[in-house]
Amino acid sequence: MHLKNNMKKLFALLLFTQIAFAQGGMFGKDPIINKENWNKQRVHWGYFLGFNSLDFKFDYLSVTDDIQVGTTTGFNVGLVGNLRLTEYFDLRFEPGLYITQRNLTYPNIVDTGDRLREVKSTYIFFPLLLKYSALRTGNVRPYLVGGVSTALNLGSNASAPDDNYNERFRMTKWTNFYEVGFGIDIYLEYFVFSPSIRGVFSINDELIRDNTPGSPWTGNVQEMKTRGFFVNFTFH
Template sequence: MKKLLFILTVVLLTQSAQAQLFSRERLANLETFDQRFLTWGYFLGFNSYDFKIEYNDQITDMDTDIIVDSQSGFNVGLIGDMRVNNYVNLRLEPGLYFAQRNLRFPGFEEEKDILREVKAAYIHVPLLVKLSTKRLNNIKPFIVVGVSQSFNLSSNQDNPEDNFQGQFRMTKGTSYYELGFGIDFYLYYFKFTPSIRGVFASTDELVPDDDPNSPWTGNISSMKTRGIFVNFTFQ
């Protein structure tokens, strides 16, 4: 699913960019838009979260590794953009991200012990540096890099119950670094921007079971979130 979303987004961006670059139309829309010091907008999109799991016992195989089944979620949020110069902008993009991952633990016989649904509602706050090319007709490609912090509104970090009672616990807050690219399209009334971004957690999100020998979390040294965001921005 993630590969399909990535391919479709890249094809869309490429075809739209080619249409703009090689079109005979040279009428510039929103000519003074990029001269504004501050601009605002909003975004809608979808996401696919995953986990990078590291184990204490490095001798693992397909029969013992945890299986992560990623589900597609959706995003909505606001944008604040500050112009530094013609090619550099600082962006703050707070948003609400709904996600789910299903974990399957091999070695158990009953489904209630095998499956753990990890649902999350993140308040995700990234601070990004946007590095743009020169505007070409009515498009401007760019890349973004930055750091972010998320707060999981669905966290059960303080729950006294753990996997022995069917509760897989995750931390409340996570830090990330981010990298992505997109294209600004200057339309007649507004600027439309499709983009794709990868996020990579720098902090462990797992709350281990109270029993250090737990069959669910005892062999996990860290569990860090990875994700792909596809957003559509309107400014």
């Protein structure tokens, strides 16, 4: 519920931003056109800063109380490489560093000291994305983006021999994702500013089970997958 509410708020914010830019000042009926030929270049580069909120989706082997996931706000930074394919389509490579934390609470564990697991993750994402841009209106051009990515989790603990019985939560080192989102290219005098929001969903199970069968932390989990969203502010 927390994740859905955040997504709705961010969607409304970006939509409001697009309307506001389209109606005011230099983005009105007779705007001063900035970077008129910018989209005609074959290749261009940029960088992004932003934040993220990631969750886990759990599926279970048998009916049980849900593991409670507490989300936090993480930080994103990365590079953008853009290859123009046609007037409306671009191919993008956006490698980036994503730092986040999720707090898991296990309601079925009696000992309160063992109920909480703080899952700190530092991902390096390698996404390959297809961008579809609408017609440019003045100095605004909305777009849709989607694709697939693979990510290296530097905090996975995948090779650690210890498990939850020693307070060590383990995840797979590599994970595959699909991503979908939308954004707005805003053409300013000296650069192009692109705020965007993107949903991200893992394809494969990320949980490494404990060494002891029937572990209260992992024994009843069929799958554990990351889901969440990124908000990036890109500068070209």
